[in-house]
Amino acid sequence: MDDSYRISDPQVLKAVTHPLRSRMLGLLRAEGPATASELGRKVGESSGLTSYHLRELAKYGFIEEDPEQRDGRERRWRARHRYTSWDNKDMAATPEGREVLEVMRMRQLDALVRSVRSFDASAWPAEWGDVSGMSDLLVRLTPEGVREYFRRIDELRDEMEERYGDDPAAQQVYLGLTAYPRSPSAPEDTPASASEDSEGGEAR
Structure with missing residues (x-):
């Protein structure tokens, strides 16, 4: 698997703005190769739907059929890269690119929220609870x-x-x-840890 998929075409980046495609790509990167049926069970969708979106991800170069783990009944897919990257300035040069960037920011935020919600400190050894958190x-x-x-x-x-x-x-x-950059007109966005009377401080 390559490290990065560097994208310059807004149409290609748009392919992963779909929430289901974004989730499945993340699962393939994190957990390794899988079939449409296996992914369907994990995301709660039909194999027909996941199969369609997997083909779209393959069409735009994000994933490929895994030749090392062939399934006799169903294609097994794998991610081609560890992560996706792009240049904000270049992508924002067109209206389509700016729209895609905005949606991608929301997808990244969704992924962050899912990761935070899925963490249960009581299910992990104390040393993991000690180093987990946000700042x-x-x-x-x-x-x-x-x-x-x-x-x-x-x-x-x-x-x-x-x-x-x-x-x-x-x-x-x-x-x-x-x-x-923080807008001066949005004081309510000031991080709690930046407040002079904050007791929480910085979380590691």
């Missing part, structure tokens, strides 16, 4: 500073995965990054 911070940066921040986080993530990824205690962990 929202308000800092002053330039666009170049944000770009450098993302680059350095990517480097650190790769370093940590190389160091700990093969450890028997390692688990798949949801990691998320966001960065949006």
